[in-house]
Amino acid sequence: MTEKQTRRDFVSDQEVRWCPGCGDYAILAAVQKCLADTGATPENSVFISGIGCSSRFPYYMKTYGFHSIHGRAPSIASGLKLSNPDLDVWVITGDGDALSIGGNHILHALRRNVDLNIILFNNKIYGLTKGQYSPTSSEGTKSPTTPFGSVDYPINPFSLALGSGATFFARAIDVDAKSLGPILQAAKAHKGTSLIEVTQNCPIFNDGVWDAVTNRKTATSNQLRLEEGKPLLFEGGQKGIRLGEGLTPEIVEVGEGKASESELLVHKADGSDAYHAMLASMAAPEFPQPLGILKQVARPSYDELALAQVDQVLKERGKGDLNALLSSGMTWTVGPDGRPE
Amino acid sequence: MESSTTGTSNPGNIGSPTPVTPANGTEVEKVVVRFAGDSGDGMQLTGNEFTKAAALAGNDISTFPDFPAEIRAPAGSIAGVSGFQLHFSSTDIHTPGDAPDVLIAMNPAALKANIGDLQLGGTLLINTGAFTKPNVAKAGYESNPLDDEAQLKNYEVHLVDINKLVNTALEETGLTSKEKGRCKNFFALGLMCWRYQRDAQPQIDNILAKFKKRPAVGEANVLAFKAGYNYGLTAEVFQATYKVKPASFEPGRYRNITGNEAVALGMVAAGQLAECPVVFSGYPITPASTVFHYLSNYKNYGVTTFQAEDEIAGIGAAIGASYGGAIGVTASSGPGIALKGEAIGLAQIVELPLVIISVQRGGPSTGLPTKTEQSDLYQSLFGRNGECPLPIIAAKTPTDAFYCAIEATRLATKYMTPVILLSDGYIANGAEPWKLPEVDDLEPFPVKHLKDAEGWMPYKRDEETLARSWVVPGTKGMAHRVGGLEKDFLTGNVSYDPENHERMCKIREDKIMGISKDYGDFDIEGEESGDVLIIGWGGTHGALRQAVGVLREDGKSVSHLQIRHMWPLNPKLGDLMKNFNKILVCELNMGQLLMVLRSEYLVDATGYNKMQGKPFTVAEICNAVTELV
Numbered sequence: 001m002t003e004k005q006t007r008r009d010f011v012s013d014q015e016v017r018w019c020p021g022c023g024d025y026a027i028l029a030a031v032q033k034c035l036a037d038t039g040a041t042p043e044n045s046v047f048i049s050g051i052g053c054s055s056r057f058p059y060y061m062k063t064y065g066f067h068s069i070h071g072r073a074p075s076i077a078s079g080l081k082l083s084n085p086d087l088d089v090w091v092i093t094g095d096g097d098a099l100s101i102g103g104n105h106i107l108h109a110l111r112r113n114v115d116l117n118i119i120l121f122n123n124k125i126y127g128l129t130k131g132q133y134s135p136t137s138s139e140g141t142k143s144p145t146t147p148f149g150s151v152d153y154p155i156n157p158f159s160l161a162l163g164s165g166a167t168f169f170a171r172a173i174d175v176d177a178k179s180l181g182p183i184l185q186a187a188k189a190h191k192g193t194s195l196i197e198v199t200q201n202c203p204i205f206n207d208g209v210w211d212a213v214t215n216r217k218t219a220t221s222n223q224l225r226l227e228e229g230k231p232l233l234f235e236g237g238q239k240g241i242r243l244g245e246g247l248t249p250e251i252v253e254v255g256e257g258k259a260s261e262s263e264l265l266v267h268k269a270d271g272s273d274a275y276h277a278m279l280a281s282m283a284a285p286e287f288p289q290p291l292g293i294l295k296q297v298a299r300p301s302y303d304e305l306a307l308a309q310v311d312q313v314l315k316e317r318g319k320g321d322l323n324a325l326l327s328s329g330m331t332w333t334v335g336p337d338g339r340p341e
Numbered sequence: 342m343e344s345s346t347t348g349t350s351n352p353g354n355i356g357s358p359t360p361v362t363p364a365n366g367t368e369v370e371k372v373v374v375r376f377a378g379d380s381g382d383g384m385q386l387t388g389n390e391f392t393k394a395a396a397l398a399g400n401d402i403s404t405f406p407d408f409p410a411e412i413r414a415p416a417g418s419i420a421g422v423s424g425f426q427l428h429f430s431s432t433d434i435h436t437p438g439d440a441p442d443v444l445i446a447m448n449p450a451a452l453k454a455n456i457g458d459l460q461l462g463g464t465l466l467i468n469t470g471a472f473t474k475p476n477v478a479k480a481g482y483e484s485n486p487l488d489d490e491a492q493l494k495n496y497e498v499h500l501v502d503i504n505k506l507v508n509t510a511l512e513e514t515g516l517t518s519k520e521k522g523r524c525k526n527f528f529a530l531g532l533m534c535w536r537y538q539r540d541a542q543p544q545i546d547n548i549l550a551k552f553k554k555r556p557a558v559g560e561a562n563v564l565a566f567k568a569g570y571n572y573g574l575t576a577e578v579f580q581a582t583y584k585v586k587p588a589s590f591e592p593g594r595y596r597n598i599t600g601n602e603a604v605a606l607g608m609v610a611a612g613q614l615a616e617c618p619v620v621f622s623g624y625p626i627t628p629a630s631t632v633f634h635y636l637s638n639y640k641n642y643g644v645t646t647f648q649a650e651d652e653i654a655g656i657g658a659a660i661g662a663s664y665g666g667a668i669g670v671t672a673s674s675g676p677g678i679a680l681k682g683e684a685i686g687l688a689q690i691v692e693l694p695l696v697i698i699s700v701q702r703g704g705p706s707t708g709l710p711t712k713t714e715q716s717d718l719y720q721s722l723f724g725r726n727g728e729c730p731l732p733i734i735a736a737k738t739p740t741d742a743f744y745c746a747i748e749a750t751r752l753a754t755k756y757m758t759p760v761i762l763l764s765d766g767y768i769a770n771g772a773e774p775w776k777l778p779e780v781d782d783l784e785p786f787p788v789k790h791l792k793d794a795e796g797w798m799p800y801k802r803d804e805e806t807l808a809r810s811w812v813v814p815g816t817k818g819m820a821h822r823v824g825g826l827e828k829d830f831l832t833g834n835v836s837y838d839p840e841n842h843e844r845m846c847k848i849r850e851d852k853i854m855g856i857s858k859d860y861g862d863f864d865i866e867g868e869e870s871g872d873v874l875i876i877g878w879g880g881t882h883g884a885l886r887q888a889v890g891v892l893r894e895d896g897k898s899v900s901h902l903q904i905r906h907m908w909p910l911n912p913k914l915g916d917l918m919k920n921f922n923k924i925l926v927c928e929l930n931m932g933q934l935l936m937v938l939r940s941e942y943l944v945d946a947t948g949y950n951k952m953q954g955k956p957f958t959v960a961e962i963c964n965a966v967t968e969l970v
């Protein structure tokens with residue numbers, strides 16, 4: 001690239017059709033900017049989505065794009081990565097798409113660690129089908145299918161990621177471009193499946209569902225901005241998280257005559273399982289919501305391993321000769337007289 | 342039955358229950374042998390080895406393995422009986438034979454489940470060692486069937502305590518009695534090899550090669566094999582041996598092959614002919630899994646395989662691979678194909694090449710997983726939402742499956758469409774000799790990934806084939822979006838325009854129907870006009886062709902057409918059917934092709950159908966035709 005790329009280079013000619021005020025706009029802009037900033041090319045970037053409001057995303061990107069079927073984007077993306085491993089493959093999905101109908105696929109993508117970047121737009125509602133509660137909706141959510149309130153327990157995307165052996169999990173707020181940008185860049189650079197949960201506001205069907213986290217007035221007390229190697233501090237450094245009894249997180253006041261910073265837990269994206277489980281258990285308003293890169297560990301990606309195996313077999317056996325393969329096993333020859341020789 | 346070419350001293354003549362002892366080495370034209378035992382008795386292995394011996398001797402062969410759905414149904418139960426039928430002949434044969442001439446029953450359940458099929462006067466070899474009281478009871482017999490003289494006198498019965506003989510033969514090996522028990526199938530193999538004058542040495546070599554990794558087991562099996570072989574020789578158990586002369590084959594190099602292996606090899610060949618890597622993605626399901634097993638071994642042949650988390654992901658990853666420029670392939674059976682339905686529709690609307698191998702089994706639902714049936718033609722034709730036509734090819738025989746895989750790939754890449762390749766449990770597991778093709782004789786069809794943006798639009802079509810171009814992500818200057826929403830006929834952008842939708846539905850239909858332009862002539866047995874035209878498809882080919890041969894020898898005016906391109910149908914089919922007084926559509930379903938033909942051509946065709954998880958017998962078809970005229 002001679003001239004510096006800008007977000008514009010990744011904007012397609014299609015009219016964006018999300019509702020005014022939808023959090024998706026901000027995420028779209030952040031992703032376009034991330035591609036520009038990281039020197040990505042339109043031809044080597046592919047966006048694959050499922051079904052839902054967020055899944056219209058690929059149409060708005062001036063890259064390769066595949067708007068597929070409900071919940072199945074991770075499987076299509078995995079196949080693409082196997083046939084064309086040099087591509088930078090992104091999966092765009094929502095809470096219904098990824099965690100309900102596509103739950104099985106996201107689980108296995110994470111487990112295999114296919115080199116994909118999955119952006120999970122979590123607005124805790126089905127928008128496109130007009131407002132039914134979703135697998136991340138809180139208990140008691142009133143919706144067209146749950147007029148008396150939902151009774152089922154919501155799924156926690158980070159817990160699912162941990163259970164699936166994910167190597168990268170981050171959480172960011174849709175409109176917080178300043179932190180979303182670097183997270184997207186880190187996800188893109190990560191080898192293996194990166195799962196980014198974006199708390200997304202749906203002003204039409206679930207307005208303010210993330211208020212406890214995103215409200216600017218309460219932000220300092222309800223957001224825990226994770227920084228690698230730094231203690232878990234929030235509220236302008238006045239409060240912190242310490243290891244409490246029974247491996248639980250405990251909120252403590254920090255300062256003179258109170259807890260000292262050295263007592264606090266220190267964030268390590270490649271920390272222990274117990275630490276990650278603790279982060280997973282923390283949610284606003286009881287706790288400040290952890291934001292940033294919650295987990296990042298190194299493990300070879302599936303596509304890397306699978307293709308290395310192909311290379312290995314090729315090295316050991318040489319390029320296969322089809323004639324030899326067809327006649328492998330027991331063969332016999334019939335002579336000109338029509339009888340076996 | 343063992344039809345003796347001498348015609349005089351035939352032990353298996355219908356209506357002559359008292360066996361006449363033939364001279365040693367009596368020549369017979371063809372023999373049908375069925376090995377039956379508990380699913381843990383190794384009957385499939387025995388059958389396969391015996392098949393190799395027949396092939397090596399130059400006989401024409403056709404096999405029919407028949408095994409239970411449970412891997413290990415309760416030992417000794419009827420549900421756990423596993424069978425392997427082999428038909429070998431000095432003349433051209435197309436089926437594994439209607440009824441066995443020789444039945445080897447390794448236990449009471451095997452006897453009970455199979456004796457009804459044995460030819461009257463046929464040879465019955467019974468492993469008496471397994472006829473213990475508990476085993477007899479487990480098979481559901483009230484008393485020991487060996488005491489049932491009224492039944493046994495219909496056959497030439499040989500009672501051999503294989504358990505004991507094997508135990509004795511393996512006395513020195515130090516194996517446990519359980520391990521020794523596992524060798525008894527090789528005794529049966531040895532005995533049958535002696536009876537049909539097979540060379541022992543190649544068999545012994547085979548066994549040793551097979552158990553290369555466990556030489557002690559291999560040695561024990563060889564001992565059991567030799568014990569059986571020598572027992573035949575010295576104990577004169579059969580009083581006679583038989584010889585089936587080699588059949589006459591076209592000159593060339595041959596091997597045995599099952600349908601699933603042929604499909605797998607066909608996909609490898611297709612990838613090379615298309616000069617394009619193959620990515621297979623699937624999920625285990627009976628009876629399709631072995632296609633996946635074979636392909637997983639061919640990693641140095643341009644094949645990548647992926648075991649997905651479920652059937653949907655199986656096809657999803659195959660679509661993703663095709664999107665990325667490879668030939669995406671998936672394989673399954675009815676229940677799995679049902680799950681893939683939505684994704685097949687996606688592949689159809691985004692117009693990407695994809696090969697979907699459907700190895701049919703008994704349905705509906707889980708149905709009869711290990712039994713054959715042809716009841717998924719409707720599923721292939723109609724099993725998707727919306728107007729979603731796609732090409733369907735049905736393999737006729739195990740060897741034909743190789744060529745069908747190539748043809749399916751050729752159509753998929755030429756017309757940018759998913760293609761369904763239908764096989765069935767009978768083709769998948771049945772084996773026949775295959776004259777190996779020269780790879781150089783197979784016609785290449787190199788695929789084109791368009792790289793030139795000049796004049797290109799994502800949905801601009803080739804005027805002749807109506808196919809859009811295959812533009813692979815990574816190609817500069819051609820980034821575009823595809824998806825499951827209806828798209829503009831040229832730009833591919835989402836379009837809700839009513840006229841455009843109708844236009845796109847028609848264009849997708851026209852593209853598929855246009856494929857029939859590529860079809861060659863019909864492969865008809867018999868004249869192109871006459872009294873009866875038998876129409877079949879898929880794995881019934883052998884039985885139908887053989888039956889038509891019999892009927893024609895009888896002077897009947899009968900012809901046979903086995904349809905290979907199930908959709909679109911050959912445009913000449915309508916005229917062909919008009920040349921016959923009667924059309925008989927024979928299928929292992931309740932009349933699916935029949936309905937299609939009736940609705941497409943308003944033809945007064947009759948169906949002959951069977952739903953027993955078993956192939957047609959030649960006799961059934963002959964009777965059906967006789968009744969019709």
Ligand code: SF4
Pocket residue numbers: 017018019021022023024053054123127128201202203204205
């Ligand atoms: S319904 Fe909600 S999520 Fe969907 S586009 Fe509108 S605001 Fe966004």
